[in-house]
Amino acid sequence: MAGTEPGWDGSRTLTFRVCLRCARAVPSSSGERYCINDGSLLLEHCPSCSAAITNPYARYCAACGLEFAGIVLEALA
Numbered sequence: 483m484a485g486t487e488p489g490w491d492g493s494r495t496l497t498f499r500v501c502l503r504c505a506r507a508v509p510s511s512s513g514e515r516y517c518i519n520d521g522s523l524l525l526e527h528c529p530s531c532s533a534a535i536t537n538p539y540a541r542y543c544a545a546c547g548l549e550f551a552g553i554v555l556e557a558l559a
């Protein structure tokens with residue numbers, strides 16, 4: 483691995499919001515709260531343990547193993 487990714491200093495962890503319907507992920511810094519594909523509320527962190535989502539391809543919580551696909555966000559509001 484040569485070079486350093488811009489914005490990645492190793493101490494600050496990137497977090498993402500993910501769409502449970504189409505699996506789209508956006509960086510939390512984008513400010514998007516709803517999926518631009520289908521209007522679903524994006525999952526910001528694990529609803530079970532509140533761990534941040536640090537991988538845009540995450541389908542399960544890395545901290546507690548919760549499967550994101552089974553979550554119904556509307557019920558959490």
Ligand SMILES: [Zn+2]
Pocket residue numbers: 501502503504505506517518519520521522
């Ligand atoms: Zn979506």
Ligand SMILES: [Zn+2]
Pocket residue numbers: 528529530531532533543544545546547548
């Ligand atoms: Zn969790």
